[in-house]
Amino acid sequence: MRRIRAAASTALTLSLLAVTATACGGGTANVGGGSDTAPKELTYWASNQGPDLAADQATLGPELKKFEERTGIKVKLEVVPWSDLLGRILAATASGQGPDVLNIGNTWSASLQATGALLPWDTGRFAAIGGRDRFVESAIGSAGAAGQDPAAVPLYSMAYALYYNKKMFREAGITGPPATWDEMATTGRKLSGDGKWALGAEGANLANNIHQAFVLAKQHGTDFFDAAGRPAFDSPGAVEAVKQYVDLMAKDKIIAPGNAEYAQNQSLQDFANGKTAMVLWQSAASSFKSHGMKEGDWGVAPVPVPAGGTPGTGRGTNSMVAGINLAVFKNTDNTAGSLEFVKFMTSDEEQKILNKAYGSVPPVKAAQSDPAFAGEDLSVLRTTLGTSAAPLPQVPQESQFETAVGTAVKELFADAAAGRPVTTESVKARLAKAQQQMAS
Structure with missing residues (x-):
């Protein structure tokens, strides 16, 4: 053969x-x-x-x-x-x-x-x-x-959507899901406490890390590759995007530190079990049902965008294809x-x-x-x-991008979970290292 x-x-x-x-x-x-x-x-x-x-x-x-x-x-x-x-x-x-x-x-x-x-x-x-x-x-x-x-x-x-637990929202006196990231932080603080958290994440899931970082980079008006297809991982917009995502744990404290070690589907289990009130995921309904949830237990809304964002523009991008x-x-x-x-x-x-x-x-x-x-x-x-x-960039290096930048985000989540500072400088350093790995 x-x-x-x-x-x-x-x-x-x-x-x-x-x-x-x-x-x-x-x-x-x-x-x-x-x-x-x-x-x-x-x-x-x-x-x-x-x-x-x-x-x-x-x-x-x-x-x-x-x-x-x-x-x-x-x-x-x-x-x-x-x-x-x-x-x-x-x-x-x-x-x-x-x-x-x-x-x-x-x-x-x-x-x-x-x-x-x-x-x-x-x-x-x-x-x-x-x-x-x-x-x-x-x-x-x-x-x-x-x-x-x-x-x-x-x-x-x-496509990605924001899934939210209707019961947890009612109990917290919240009438609807957040539409912007500012609202996510405000709403998230109301939902976090007593062993429960606002938002689930999977810090050890490299692909999911990339998907979230890519969308946020678009919202910051940038991409991880330039127009010629060259890596631009440590550009200001990319750094801001990754920091914003990790800051949901490090700064806003609406993601449980243990989520830094979560892999595929673990965030869905926590959502279905009432440990977290929201999760950003692709087509999650069948998974929720398999974990015992019923139609009507959850709501679904578009992923948040920056305040003033308009769907269809870069700022309004809220999912990868x-x-x-x-x-x-x-x-x-x-x-x-x-x-x-x-x-x-x-x-x-x-x-x-x-x-x-x-x-x-x-x-x-x-x-x-x-x-x-x-x-x-x-x-x-x-x-x-x-x-x-x-769509994510259709470039030959895309799978390397997922590994290199996905790992950088994973490491930053580990820093946040351990209480180590997550700063613009530390994010830029991790992304610069990922870009060097691509070049080598």
Whole structure:
């Protein structure tokens, strides 16, 4: 079997430096999983979309069985935690060990595209799954670098929202969610105390750190990359953005110090258990329900903006364009079966089933007409995606950016939790170090 060439780009070479030893295992099957001796089998790495891995197995299992019954192709499923997923993918692109089909965060599209390891979605391949025009164009725009065939196909679309516990708000005498960051601090102080906290965060979740910092940087009128695609991590606006986020713990003291060590989904558990009153998250309704909350227990509102901000402008940006894409490794031995699987997963029927289960928005236009996507939660997400969300930079270094700057934010949260000062100078130093790591 052909193997993907290692270090297909500078981005891949540098990104591999961040892969942990545990992530380097990559799996035991060659890329393509279904070899010449097993053409009726595919391997699929799904990202952890539900509250835990078992929930994803339960959601996807019946659908994959349905696909097998229709096509005769068995799908070997592995649900990969977000903390491991990027490292596993990078290791697979270098070693040739991995799945046929896999989920990728849409922010990684250009980075993984630059490795040359993913099957490009040209006009012919889109035609095989019903055509490119079936998909929302903004979702396609987050599937690879501009001017190139997309490296993946949109599967789930999401945006960030502010979720708040209605009971905790009533008990504190607060009539509605904060719309600005000044209101967040004021409201947060009223909600914090007696072992409860206003806002949940996940300081050890690198991807979430990046998403929050990116949005705040936009609100400060800047980005982490300049117009030429060069890193600008320690620019004044970026420094202000990261400091503002960490100051929710360090200065405003509305985030529990223990959140500095929180990883994927831990903030959702605290919210569902009444330990925190608010959380900034993507499409969280299904997770809340899995933890025992009922419809009506929580409210949903747009993420706060600076006072005077207008949605659709830089100051009014309140989410990154979030989502999950479905990709195929270029050297799979079962291209036809992989394309058939992508066609199944992006069919109108499956888009309704899967996006309902995960509380996300279908990137397939026809599926959005289902009444299930007209409720309060998804209406806020759809409006945000359409009016005030911005895509993370589609640059080859994006995955390195998530690792380097996400780690810098993690370290700053650790400082805040330990009572060490978080100053403009300390934030700038951490971000300058992250930028140096990119350059090296």
